[in-house]
Structures are given as C-alpha cells and as structure tokens.
Amino acid sequence: MIKHSCPVCQIVGLIAVIGSLNSGLVGLIHTNYIDKILSHVHLARVFDIATIIAALVIVASYFVNCAACKK
C-alpha cells in the first residue's frame, strides 16, 4: 500500500507506523522509545503531534484520494 504511494503519503504512513508501534510498546513494556530518543532535542512532543496529524490524514484518505497518488 505504502510502496505504491507518493513520497508525501509514504512519509505520513511511516510516521503513523512508528507512532503506533511506539504507543504499542508504551502499553506493553512501559517504555517510550520516541521519548528517550527525541526528548534531549525537545522533539518528542513534536513527533506526538506529527503522529496525530498523520493518523488524521490517513482517516481522511478513506474519503479523499491523494492527488499525487492518482494515476
């Protein structure tokens, strides 16, 4: 699915995958790797917001097709 998408959709998909894997790990082993990796550069919160935006974009993609992905 992501393989045949435009670069923007690939990045959005990647952020959503990383964000959801991280959330899953927080629930399973109570370790937030994104927080650990990004907290010293103050980007953990930025990534959290990016994850939410990516999730909303994916929800929107159920209703609207990406213009760049359209063949």
Ligand SMILES: [Zn+2]
């Ligand atoms: Zn696209």
